[in-house]
Amino acid sequence: MAFRGPKVWLWRWRRNPLRRRADAVEAWVVLGAWLVTVLAGVLAGLTATRSVEDGLARERVEWRQVAARLTEKAPGTASDHPSTSSGDKVWGNVRWTAQDGTTHTGQVRVGPGSSAGTAVTIWTDPQGHLVSRPATASQAQLRSSLIGALVGMSAAAVPFIGGRVLCGRLERRRMSQWDTEWARFGPLWGRKTS
Numbered sequence: 001m002a003f004r005g006p007k008v009w010l011w012r013w014r015r016n017p018l019r020r021r022a023d024a025v026e027a028w029v030v031l032g033a034w035l036v037t038v039l040a041g042v043l044a045g046l047t048a049t050r051s052v053e054d055g056l057a058r059e060r061v062e063w064r065q066v067a068a069r070l071t072e073k074a075p076g077t078a079s080d081h082p083s084t085s086s087g088d089k090v091w092g093n094v095r096w097t098a099q100d101g102t103t104h105t106g107q108v109r110v111g112p113g114s115s116a117g118t119a120v121t122i123w124t125d126p127q128g129h130l131v132s133r134p135a136t137a138s139q140a141q142l143r144s145s146l147i148g149a150l151v152g153m154s155a156a157a158v159p160f161i162g163g164r165v166l167c168g169r170l171e172r173r174r175m176s177q178w179d180t181e182w183a184r185f186g187p188l189w190g191r192k193t194s
Contacts, residue, residue, distance in 0.1 A: 022174045026167055033163020037156045045152025049144045056140035063134045068096035068122045071105065076112030088112065094120055098128025106130040 074092040089109035097103055108122055108130070125131050135143060 041156025044155030048151035049148030052144035068094040
């Protein structure tokens with residue numbers, strides 16, 4: 001769209017003998033669609049951000065570190081993988097006791113060749129189920145901001161696309177009306193006056 005200058009960009013609301021009713025309707029549709037797009041995007045984004053932040057904060061409070069023990073020797077040997085800090089870990093079976101006294105088992109990543117009975121630090125939820133390490137405050141803020149932005153853009157897309165579809169229909173209707181009027185008055189222009 002070309003820049004029309006400061007005096008022309010609100011032309012649909014100005015009094016003008018050439019302005020049609022369809023121009024005013026389209027102007028209100030565009031304005032309404034933009035307002036709903038911005039409001040829906042901002043509200044949905046903020047709500048999603050707050051919800052994710054609250055959930056991750058609750059995880060940081062409720063999830064606990066628990067000492068677990070390997071129930072059997074981990075696959076592989078430590079000599080095959082001299083450095084496990086690079087991410088070379090294997091799945092090992094562990095057992096732990098939850099806060100309510102129940103015993104649980106699960107699988108976690110451990111160093112290859114770790115012997116049975118080796119202590120492993122794990123994270124559990126209030127029910128004693130195995131969970132991943134909770135996000136730090138800065139990780140939670142980044143994650144909630146990204147999710148909020150994605151949800152906001154997705155929510156804003158619905159009224160934006162709806163407004164574009166409605167403007168397209170109005171444009172097709174206007175073109176159809178012009179075709180009808182042109183068919184009626186076009187032949188009159190071809191007459192010669194003598």
